[in-house]
Amino acid sequence: MAEPVLEMRGVSKSFGATDALKDVSLSLMAGEIHALVGENGAGKSTLIKAMTGIHRPSAGTILMDGREVAFRDSGAAQQAGVAAIYQEPMVFPDLSVAENIFISHRDRPQLIDWGRMNEEAAEIIARLGVRLDPRRAASELTLAEQQTVEIARAISLKVRVLIMDEPSASLSDHEVRRLFGIARALRDAGVAVLYISHRLEEIFALSDRVTVMRDGRHISTRPTAETTQAGLIAEMVGRDMAGRFARMPGQAREEVMLRVAGLGRAGAFADISFEVRAGEIVCLSGLVGARRTDVALALFGIAPADAGRIELAGQAVRIASPKDAMRLGIAYVSEDRRRLGLALGESIAANITLPALPRYTGALGRIDRLRELADAEGFARRLNIRAPGVTVPAGTLSGGNQQKVMLAKWLNMAPKVLIVDEPTRGIDIGAKAEVHALMRALAGQGVAILVISSDLPEVLSLADRVLVMREGRLAGEFPGETATDEAVMRLAVGAV
Amino acid sequence: MFDRIPAQTLRLLILLAVFAGVVLFFAAVIDGYLNARLFNRISTSVAIIALIATGQAFVVLTRNIDLSVGSVVGCVAYFVGGLLALWPGMPPLAVALLAVLIGAGFGAVNGFLVARFGLPSIIVTLATLAIFRSILVQSSDGASITTDSLPAWVPGFAQANAFTLGELQLRWMVVVTLVVVLAAHLFLTRLRAGRRFFAIGSNPDAARFAGIDAARTVFLAFVISGALAGLAGFMFLSRFGNITVVAGLGFELKSVGAVVVGGVNIFGGSGNVIGVLVGAALIDLIDTSLVRWELVSEFWREAVLGLLILAAVVADALLSRRLMARRRRAAAGAAAAAPAIGEGRT
């Protein structure tokens, strides 16, 4: 085989007391798709940030074409042909789609030809199989569209190494397939692709070799063909996960907890009717952009509906603000963790108790900090949140662990109706199983749960009932046991 | 019908409409208001603050602020005046260049501290606002620059007309400012180097991840701000002749006011220097016109000025928000709806 294009030798990195990387070695060959898997907090994102010069490794060396390199910043990495799509969407909200794609290119002329730039951007976006006006401001884009823009930015560069950190997390199946096509084309053109994902199906569908990391260490690297799902999982978590995602019998009770009739909001969705019983898990499925989030936002009072009615436990209710919703016992776990979910500069404990603060306050509004810490630590244990303590800022956790903190925050409210939007996006397989188990347990306690998820296997294993949305309307409904990916997909894309 | 116009242009048009509305209002309440003198007065007095505000806009676009501009204007006016008193023979172009360089030097101090060490610009420039002024007071020793100590071409420059059209006069000073604003506008909209200012202000983290050299761009923004404040300092010297240690006092808030009224997002990332020019002109127009309005006595002027500025900003914000919303609704369909949360950004 050829020389590795990029090689890391004995790289370590620590953040204060946390050792995110310990003596990790990894080599990427030209013309391979190399998968990187590992639990949340295993150090995957840190590893790639060390590759692209965003973090300076505490020890170890990075070589390109056998020569040692030290990228000053990610600009230097890009010039050397190393580009990355990071886990967190990193768009420039005030710039247009086209500018977002080309802003960091150094090989373009100083004088901007807007017309040509828009054309080129449109071409690149078209390669991704997405329709997106290159002149639109990025601030108007949905999360998924932002992700698309980032992918477009990365593939527009002349790269020798392309790193993708969970690019599929907010993409639809269709878009993921196009992404795979592009990754393969790049591989065939001799690019080394490093691909990080928690979806093991993708790993097996796409990659040539796979590396497993655990607790900041390199565990193994071998050809994908020589591994099995069970084997990878075992290496990732260090234990056996067989049978974790099997369907469980439903626990729905008689009582209808949430009923929605003819709900609509101009310009977003219309005529949405469904019900969720106590103890039932209903999944709202559909393509990204089907306006599922908007329905949730209406139920949570962020963008209230302007038509239809909402009943809670048989009572008609008006929900005009999140406060109303919360008073009625509705909790909403947002899909956009960084922007809407957590205040990254605040401690884990403060984030967890924020929605339920009145419960912790005594005379004169004083917060009972001991109780707050105790509860937060309880959640950290239950959800297996990896953190040096609950008083550290939430922003220092890995993406998956942040996701768990966000769940804890809403569970702490003890809701009657729990709406979770993409609950396991970016969560590792072990944690995903934990989250699923947690939701089943909650359902068992009589909580009505509405899950919005673009992850079909998740929907199929979790749902008592599956609702499908398309273009702002309900397209159909299946009982959980009889739903199949094919049937759901057909409804979602509107095929007959 | 608004669909074709880019958002920034639309904002500018609205701002111009507000400007026109203010002019019409004063024309209705003040006798003999609309004449050539109005144009001559406003254009010349805006020339200086518009330059400073243009520099300020570069800084604000990168999500920073430069509060030291007033002190820079004062220092440059004073030092250049002092040097001219020593060497009256310096050629005019060299003097202007010197002013720009001194200003850029002050800006570089700010830029170095902010960009190299990642210090918050508001603190750095709050500090240099005081430090630069102290240097001025300390070195002036109570002596002021007077017109008599300057070569005749210096005060002459402020008076020189580039064109006259009947009563309308366009001073060279105004022409210089217009050229600078136009150049800044082209730089910011047409050159890749210019777009970086927007990118950094729009999302500093993303800029880092995308490999944009944020430090260099921010440094440059401060140098530009300092340089334009320096040029403004020279114009200040030329126009007012008498420079004491209070010269330029308060320009920091005036320039920030012009920038935000002109539609630059105070949190960076979006804006337009033509808008800044209009913003500067709007504030100056209101201020100057109020002095002439019989109904408003000297003691009412400030109160009315503050409320009028507020009204102008509110009108501008509401108008552009409504137009944007209508446009978004028109474009709706597949596109995402308006975010329900999020004040401020328009």
Add this chain to the structure above:
Amino acid sequence: MSERGLAGRLRAQLASWEGFLLLVVVLLVALNAVATPYFLTVQNQINLFQLSIEKIIVALVMTFVIINGEIDLSVASVMGLAACAFGWLFQQGMPAGLAVAVVLGIGILCGAFNAFFVVAVGLPSLVVTLATLIAFRGMARILVEDRGIGGFPDWFNRLGQQPLVGPFPMALLVFAVLAAVAFFVLQRTAFGRRVYFIGLSREVAAFSGVDVGRVKAAVFVASGLVAALAGLLYAARVGSVRGDVALGFELDIITIVLLGGVSIFGGVGTVTGTLLSILIVLNLRNGMALANITGHIQTGVLGVLLILSVMVPTIRGWAARLFGGGEAVR
């Protein structure tokens, strides 16, 4: 595994921003005490506070405003308006006691006015309060024009100028009480917690059911009220008012708050930091004044101190890198 135990907490404190500020305070006091015999007298210590009492009182509430992610540039103008309104009402024959109450009401109105445009209209507070900085000052001018108004009742002037309890004048006691209240509310209550969250991310706060508008409005109203109170204290301290009362104080107040470690972007900072910063600024100014250093040099030195203070983390970073530690956590 959070750091527990007294020793650990103490170490954490000292490593923190507040620890650093405390060190500076101790050094300054020691330096001043050695440098001049006039420094460590009761009267000088009281003067030290008394001379800037209005600024430091408003700095307490400005801490809330800035942590909340906003700014209030109009405070000094509210102080001026309050003082002038008091003078005017008194001149019109209103009993001083009643006038005090009315003026506090005016302060609340000023705060509510700012809050309306920031919260309900959704304009950036920098713009709104820049405009009201001009407008409120203008209203003060309308009331007093070019006059100075004085001759307030004795009890009023006494409250501002004579000791009330022991050697302490009322303003100092007001400050102490307000500082305690500010500390409790910001650091210990649910309201304070919400102020922080809104400053860090108002979207997150809103999505967590925090009534962002209400909290912001409350903070602005408090700012107006406290500024008006400060204006009254000023009137009592100097015994007369004019249109330029407290002109330009806003920059000094903001300087104090920022030096105390409050982030201009919101969400970061403490009342303790502001209090320590107050001690630093007051001691530094007083020490320099006693050493006959003139005004502009004083402000220059304060400017340098301001820059040095924000450079401390950088300097610490250098030290850390020198000794092989990791990058500082941001």
Add this chain to the structure above:
Amino acid sequence: ADTIMAEKGKAVNMVLLPKFLGILPFDQANRGAEEAHKELGNTGTLLYTGPTPENSVAGQIEILTTATSQGQNVVMLSNNAGDQIAPAAEAAQAAGTKVVTWDSPIPSGKGESLFVAQVDFGSIGTVMADMALSIIGPDGGEFAVLSATPDAANQNAWIAAMVEALKDPKYAKIKLVDTVYGDDQSEVSYNRALALVDKYPDLKLIMAPTTVGIQAAAKAMQDEGLCDKVKVSGLGLPAEMVSYTLNGCAPEFALWSFVDLGYLTYYTSYLLATGALKGEVGETFNAGRMGDFTIEEDPGRAGAKRVLMGPFTVYTKDNVEAAAK
């Protein structure tokens, strides 16, 4: 009564406190004070210190209080804080630090031992009215005042005195139409002057009782080619005004000597601090090269006492060049 003479060589710690540092008139006053300091062989210190322009009021109060803490013997104050400084001045007196004002007094007279007045405030009003009359001419016309800030106590007193003087029938034809404020900043004053011209098309004169304002207004009129129509007058420094006087933009203006004012203030303060002078009305003392002065009631401020330096000089093209040197 006997003329009180200063006893040289005593140790008196003195502070000269201007409105703020950095402008010429105050530096000139300091020159005068230093001259007297040497002359009297004071073995104490003379400290020239002041606040920054933007922090003048609070700064003056602070410096006066600090001087009290330091046990300075006398503070010579050009008051910019109006009556706001009175409590601090009273505290200073109570602690044994004398407060002598010059240039601008404490309006209520509280806490002030004496005021060294540059000229009689009432007569400034008359002089300004006279200059206005002589410039506008017997046919009469409109004029406006461009002052410093609305809070400037001395300017306000002078303008009030002028308004009082204008009531005399001999000024019946000249009409004061407006008063505006240039904040003692060149650019504001300049723009205000132009706005006045726009607002009053028949304006004949701008009267600026401030050295910054008169200079800016004269320049504005000259720049706009309006000198034939609108003249400028007021109080100005000859060095700054000479060209405008020669070219007719500002044919007449007035001022006194700040060097002399500093010198006289120093003498008065020294005498007061050494106890030679009690500070009672009627006491006469000798102030070196400036001759003898007598403490008198201040006619403008009930209960307050002053030492009147007077007279001042009206500058025209005949004498301005010599004074500018």
